[in-house]
Amino acid sequence: MGVIRTKPSEPLANRLATLRTEFTSLIAEFAPDSVAIEQVFFQVNVRTAMATGQASGLALAEAALAGCEVIQYTPNQVKDAVAGWGGAGKEQVQKMVQVRLNLSTLPKPADAADAAAIALTHLAMSPMGRQLRQAASS
Amino acid sequence: MGVIRTKPSEPLANRLATLRTEFTSLIAEFAPDSVAIEQVFFQVNVRTAMATGQASGLALAEAALAGCEVIQYTPNQVKDAVAGWGGAGKEQVQKMVQVRLNLSTLPKPADAADAAAIALTHLAMSPMGRQLRQAASS
Structure with missing residues (x-):
């Protein structure tokens, strides 16, 4: 099991770019039929919701672009x-x-x-x- | 001025994929040096914050990947x-x-x-x- 990590000291856009690149590589490497993503409704606060949205949005978009079935739970x-x-x-x-x-x-x-x-x-x-x-x- | 539109009836992942594709085309077409994005701190609710995050995350990542200066206001x-x-x-x-x-x-x-x-x-x-x-x- 692996976790994509980005440097908290980097600007947000660069961290999201790293996440996007690594996620795209993972999709290319494993060619999954389905990608399951957590659907978070109630977050502690709006800032957390925004950050979660920024990361999950990338995964949702890239998975759909790669032709994967995308499901949220x-x-x-x-x-x-x-x-x-x-x-x-x-x-x-x-x-x-x-x-x-x-x-x-x-x-x-x-x-x-x-x-x-x-x-x-x-x-x-x-x-x-x-x-x-x-x-x-x- | 143009606005990227997606169909509300489509699944979220597909809408984000469309947004990603069109945004990437715009970046390729106009090759901007800088991309300025609204930074929203206080949203009406968590669900709106999540949706805003999902869309803005894509823009932030793609702009950074294209080598643009990315700024939020x-x-x-x-x-x-x-x-x-x-x-x-x-x-x-x-x-x-x-x-x-x-x-x-x-x-x-x-x-x-x-x-x-x-x-x-x-x-x-x-x-x-x-x-x-x-x-x-x-």
Whole structure:
């Protein structure tokens, strides 16, 4: 699991440019059919919402431009799908990610665990995921 | 003056992809040295902040990737630079844009007037703008 990092000391536009370049490379490298992104409705504050929007907007646009299916899941959908309960705590979700992916330790950083949880949510909720499970159990 | 429009009926990722494609074409067509973008601190609500962030993030990233100087101005800076007063109303700013750009009518839609106001702000505030005015008046 990898996390794209940018330098907080850099100007915002340059940090977003780095994010865009690295995200585009990842899409080119892995050629995913689907890209699942967290949909955040309620942020602590407007400034956080703006920053989250700036980063997620890039991912949404690039994924769509690459022809990927783009899906957004709310935090509650992720908690529900991964930990079985929409009110599950962050640590429960991380623990479930560890178990489901058979990792020896909790995934770190927490952002990587969140990303893995969203991927697991998509696997659980997408029609293809459902069909694969049906095929596997038949 | 042009405004990039996307269909509200389309999925968010597709709308952002359209915005990204058209913005990239505009940058390629006009090869600007500088791109000035409104910096919105206080939005009516978190959802608006998120949407504004998603659109502005694309512009910030693409402009930086194209090697442009990227500058953000707050609404108050724009009002101050264009109408001479940070507390100026939207209509006063639009009227000043019309006068400054020698337009026969108020620029429409209002978003285009806002964009023109931001460009005028950059012209007034950037060092190059200052130098040009000094050169012209000497």
